[in-house]
Amino acid sequence: MKFVKYFLVFTVGMIVLTTGLFYLNRKAIKDKVIDIANSLQPGELKVQKIHLSPFSHFPKVSLRLQDVTYFERAEEIREEKERPICKINDFYLAFNISDLMVGNINVAEVTLDSAYFGLLQYQDSSLNIFNAVGFDPTDSTQTKEETKEVQRDKPLDIVLERLEINNLVLDFESEPKEKRAALRVDHFDTSFQLRDRRLYSKINTNMTLLGIKHKEKVMLKDKPISFKSHLKINQNNMFIEILEAHLSVFEAQFGIEGSYAVQQNGYADLKINAEKEDLSLLTFLTNGWVNTKGQKSEDNGKIYLNATIKGETKDTIPFIEANFGAKDVSLYGKENNIALENIGFKGYLSTGSKADLSEGVIKLEDLNVDSKSGKIRMSASVKNLKTPYLDFTTNSSFDLATLNPFLKGDKIKHLKGGIELKGSVKSTIDKKNNYYISDGGKVGLFLKDISFEIPQTAQKYEDINGILYLFENKLGIHDFKAKMNDSDIHFTGQAENILKHLAGQNANMKINAKLDSKMFHIDDFVKLDSTSQVDHGKIENLNIDLTLQTTSEKLNSYKLLPYGEFKINNLSAVLPGMSDLKKLKGRLEVAPEKIVIDGFEGNLGGSNINLSAELLNFESITSSDTEPLTLSYSINSNSMQVVDFFTFKNKLHVPQEYKNAALNGFKVNGKIDTSNKEIIKEQGFPFGEVTISKLEWRFNRTPLLFRDFNIKFIHKPNEMIIEDFTGKIGESDFTFNAHLENITDSTKHDLKGTFDVNAQMLNFNELLNANFVEASSSSGNPQAQTTSQQVSTTDTLTFNPFTAKYPSFDLKVNISHMKYAKMDITNFRGQIVTTPNRVIHFKDIGTDAAGGRLNFNGDLNLIDAENAVFKSKAEAKELDMNLIHFETTYEGETYSVADNFDGILNAQINSSLYLNPDLTVNLDKSVADIEASIRDGKIQNFGPLEAMSKYFSNKDLNNIRFAEIKNTLELKNAKVTIPKMDISSTIGQLYITGQQGLDMSMAYLVEVPVKLVRSVAWNTLTGRKKKSDSEDEIMTDEGGKYVAIRIVGDVEEYDVKLGKGKKVRQHQKEKKKEEKKSKKDKN
Template identity: 20%
Template sequence: MVKKILKWTGIVLLVLIIALFTLPFLFKDKIKELVIKAVNEQVDATVAVGDVSLSLFSHFPKASVSVEKLSVINKAPFAGDTLVYMGEINLNMSIKELFKGDGEAMQLESFSTKDGVVNILFDKDGRGNFDIALKNAEENKTEEEKASKPFALTIQEYKVENLKFRYYDERSKMRVVIDSLNHNGVGNFAANKLDLDTHTDATLTLDMDKVNYMRAVKLKLDAILGMDMDKSIYTFKENKAFINQMGLKFGGSVGLLEAGQQIDITFETLETSFKNFLALVPESYSGSLADVTTNGNFTVKGRANGLYSETTVPKFNIEFASNNASFKYKSLPKAVENIFIDTKIINESGVLNDTYVNIDKFAFRIDQDVFDANAHIRNVADNPLVDAKLKGTVNLGNVTKAYPVQLDVPLSGILKADVETKFDMKSVETGAYEKIQNNGSISLSGFNYKPDGFKSPFVISQANVAFNPSRITLSKFDAKTGSSDIAITGSLDNFYGFVFKNQNLQGNFAMNSNKLVVQDFMAAETTAAAKPAVTAEGEAKPAAKPATTSDAVKIPAFLDCTITANAKSVVYDNLNLTNVQGKMIIKDEAVALQNVKTNIFGGAIGFAGNVSTKGKVPTFEMGLDLSSLDITQSFTQLDMLKSIAPIAGVIAGKLNADVKLKGNLDAKEMTPDLKTLTGSLLGGLAGTSINANESKLLSTLQSNLKFVDFSKINLNKNLKIGFEDGKVRIEPFELKYQDISVKIDGTHGFDQTMSYNLAFDVPAKYLGSDISKLLATLKPADANNLSVPINAVLGGTFKSPKVTTDLKQSVTTLTNQIVQQQKDKYVDKAKAKGEELLGNLLGGNKNNNTNGTTTPADTTKAAAPKGEELKQQAKDKAKEAAAEAARNLFKKQDKKE
């Protein structure tokens, strides 16, 4: 009997185990269908589900359903925007719920989400992307369908992990980001009344119209909420909240009505110690509060009562107060004393625009430096009116001695302010500066700051700013860094628009300098330590070499300024510019240069152009007027000119040219990307001489072409050079050396590779003594008119040139030419002589004796040479002389090579 019982028990257990493994596969598709159906029946959006799984073991004896990668994507007018994304959703229910038929709701007992994102957007017309509920969906359903629900809630607990909530209103430019939200609650939702025990923590960032009010503020709330589900009233019971490190407690309730929310809430700080004020500051900036000794109090308390709806807000009164408080960090030498804070934010009508802010007093003292300010703001919603006063002195060097500000380098200097201002935001927005009332001044003296990476500190000996109704004037700004000095004066026309409305900063300035070293204002590249890589097996790979890092240069988009500059000396790398003057216009992420003039390289440069960093790749366009520049210095010290004409560095003389350039810039170095350079150079050389021995190219040419002394070529010519697609194209031009002419044509790349053709027209007399022997056989006039075309092809690079010539072929051509001339001369001579002899033989020259008788010819004498024999003799003689000259010439040429 026992065996039978054990046998059947074993069989039942086996069946149950098999069932537990197989049921998830049987119900998987059904549950996925229910999830999609539950969402699709309610929303007009695109819903996607990555995967659905069912487990009977993880929360046994409950069934656990996991939904992965659930997303809800908006349709028009927010087409493509993600409204909701959940990396993981877990639903827990009784196993019996899996066996319910169609139309029966599954009872959910708990749920959790993980790695979710919620995006709430309002467009400029006030439409929200969350308004996706199907219109008329309920009206079109049958009574049976209305009664049928995929899921029913009998939740006992829920949990949200790592949720990011984003909110953006295009009309008000309000942006709220609640990040790393973790929240859980325990309560019996099946009851009409329950106490929900909740725990919440998150970080909050708040921006309004590009102005940041809160950045990653830590929030924490542990609260028990009394919930009346029938009346929709939620009451604060036991609770404790923290804003960063400041503790608050809440009381009151929130009720949900058709018209909005009925709010009746009070709150106040848990303690009255002045540490509450420091606790508002993020710990990364305030340090450990355990290290602080405080005296006096700081309290925050408030009340809100009334209806929050589309047209009203609750009446509220929030107060921040401190009376003669002080604090001192034990690790720092100085204290902050005589701290007074009296601030109220009040609304007495329930109309948002009637809210006003009174900062009646905000004051403190560090050593002997006293700072005092007050401000009042009205009409906060429609057109804020601001009335503020600021007066005080702050020794910047004492700030870090009294407060643990983490600065990379210390500050020093005395800041004094005595300013009164009164304005409304519409005047700021519209530029009606005549309605803005300003008065007072701000000064900074003895300011000393050494930015990271800079060799020398930046020292402002004196800076004075005066405030008046129409503008803010920089009456003095004297500064030095390294060996550079600058003095600036000018004015800002819309300072308030820049500060409060993120408008462009408009101004006009004049800058003067005795010496300006550009390197003094540039940070050195920083070296980033390479992180050791890890193999798949977890072993550390050898660390890579440290990499240098530097940020791409961007011209600030907010600048709209004109600067007229005058500097006696400007040093840029190895360049020394004198008497630099011109105008610089900064606008729309670009700098335009106008009427810039400077003396350099024994001459002058005038230029105009622009540089823009607005696109992904910075660009430039510039025109240069080069006047009487020393050629050697220009083409050895200016990299761009060196790339355009590398050989010009061995030329002495003066350059006058008009240069037009445009192309891309290296984003970090802001130097031209030569591969993208296009433009032209049109100019001339004067008073030139050449040091051929300093050029590998000219030396190689000289060894191949002895008939030209390249150091004596006349280069006083006008040239036209074009550049595009990484190549420099020299328009054909002709040079003279004595009575030798050469035509030059070709291109070279900015990578220094070249392809040039040199076509020489060389008088034959320059081809050596052997050719001279041949020329001696010619008449002087014929010899002087005889020239030889010789071509030279230049390849390789300027540092490693390859030169090929057709000199041998040209000499052979010359030899044949001389042979032909000699042959023609002897043929003509022989022909003339033969004709004379033939005439004599035919009686044209008879011998008559004195007695009138004829003497017969002496037939025993040798006959005169025939015409054909004379012709052959002349040909042979010329051929022999030419061949001997050519042999001697080639022997010498071979020895030279």
């Protein structure tokens, strides 16, 4: 016993000593605690007085704080007039320490008197209270420490005997201080206790909404709010009992009482009531546009609700019964003009006693609204919610001008006109039997001379008339007309069975719509701002006639697009700055896995087009798996005029010479095979195959028919293939194949490709003489010049052939027959190979021509710009010059090789043509050797020789024949050197040697026999021919002396000199010497 006595004395002594020390040092302790608290946060806490009473009502301990203030920032950095976040005049707390020691909480009393809490939200959305405690709600690194759940042997008991708050002001303000709200808690007291998992709670409070400020406007000033409740919750069996719950807000009364048993399948037994006589809340919700108190009377009616809920709520519907309504309600405009009066209705709702709602009822009776220029009378009821029976009746008229006081001025104004709603519907809605709307059901909404303005877009809507109707199973708009600024529209439409679908029944739906407009100004419908200066143009004589057919099953089962059939019966319009659209019609069907476009045809200006297409497996676009996607199409047109498809904003966006061009008889079939993943990929052209077949057209400027064009284009990863690109143009035909590799990574690997071109016939006479466009007349047409300048916007591209990266291409050509001018060229074959090192090879290029054959090989080396060279070897075998239809002009006369020259030509040409950096030939560096011979030759009817006829009157210069001309020419230093060449001809034996400069300079030596000169002189003196001279015989060298004729100068100015020539024997010796030298050079 002594130990216990001593222990009690020690314990009490320690408590007394501790309390005494606290009172003696409470100021120092208070300052120390506050200093520690302030050091842990940016905010500042101030407490004037602290009272601790451990013994006055022991074991109850009380704590009182007086004059408590809390600021967002410390005193040295805050502004002088900064409001505190919190200011408390008196705070008192009393709790039972003995309950706390055994693990229970027993708070005897908490009181809070004369307090202020002010929250300020800054422009960055931060709050002053968060700034004060140093908390950033956007900082994800600030995490809460996990707390371990404490295991208890028995439930926690909590008792709050009394919590009382008096005169507490809650103030919220946001910067830039345009919004503010304040609430004062006049009195709040509550008590609750939790013992043995049973909760008892009582709350009683009276508050005052001091006001809500928006900018300079204060709303809902000094509005009372009160709440009172008495609640019991048994956590053991989850039974909730609401003994009382009543809320009063702005004089609106809401009440609920009853019980809810969770463990009894959610059994509810509740009564709910609500009544409102002051409708000022509506004024707040409409931002003051609607006023419920007029100038004449404060009596503005009431709204009420009385309901009961009874029955199980788990997986079923309880019995619900409610009466609601309104009586003598009036609404006034913001300027207190009387708008709507005597608003009243009665309503009733009951689910009935059966869970299938077959006894359910909804009624709205005697709906009444009066105004100075209209009325609303309506009644409606639905019985048997399982198979609803609808009974609806209305006879209403209304002048829309009555609504002007309610409208916000910057949205819509000057509303005028009237509406009438008349009709009745009595019908059973039976989803099971697919029955909806009896034959007698009809309702019409009549629009009469409605007009209004939208200030934001400066748009005026006038003369709005029409009928919106429900007739049997049809919902439609009849004869709807309206004017919008410069625009007018006339619309009629009808939808069959759409309401049945919306009601959840299976229905076959059909929608027809027709729209006409003489003037449809696009800005009247898309303009969002009156200050916009963009003019989107006008559509004139617009006519649209559409039909849509579908079913409920199709609309309920689609994946990507609603299934159905869409028809354009007619679409015509005069489009702004474009060709007119006329009589477009067609059908579009969306079905599972495919979209079909059938018979889309119409006219654009003077062009017509017919389109059919089918897209298979289109819904795979949303699939996560790779699936095929195929588009096939067919396009036909009698005429497709360029001006119709390339004119926009009244400007032709192609060169002016194409303005009258057209494709006639255009036909094409095609197919595209790809996959859903390729279509939706973000970059690159989709992989797949493109097939075009039976492509055909004819240009209106040429009789050539482009026909039988076919192509297959295959795109694979890093690879492109063109297979059997074939076609025919007039007599011409071609086949083209290509294979390209490394197309997507050509920066890392060389671009490679092979090309094959084959043709049976290429008639260049047809192709080059075809007049596809008109001759340009832009020089005399300033507008055409302007258009051409506007269209031609492509900058000149620069290409450096000595630095560019060349692909590895291999082109093979095989053309059986070509026609050019009067020449027939056959068996044209060859190969051109490009390499990355900028060397282009011309391999085995050859053709049959003029009764013989031409062959050519060469290499174009562009590795170095300073040493670029084209080295080649060419050969002509047995060419009949009579078949070479090559023309040239001399002194205004045109001469043809075939018409003026004859003989068999053989030649070999070895050349090295050096190129300048601009790819022109450097003649000074270039060299060439030409070995040529012509046998059985003839020069006939050649104009330049006619001038010499007076000197050779005994010779026929219109038909000069020679046995053979043979020589080796050399091109060097921009000059062609002609070694001595002897010619035995019908005018005599000639010896020619000299040089011909490519700058047209020349130096020739011509040696003729003396007897030929004597014959010429005799002819000149006597004017007649010597009898001894023979005709038409080739004369060879018979010996004797020669006269030398030297010609030096250029074609414009030259000198001719005569001299002594060599003897025949000397010529023969030189000839033999040259032949030996030639044989030696060849060996």
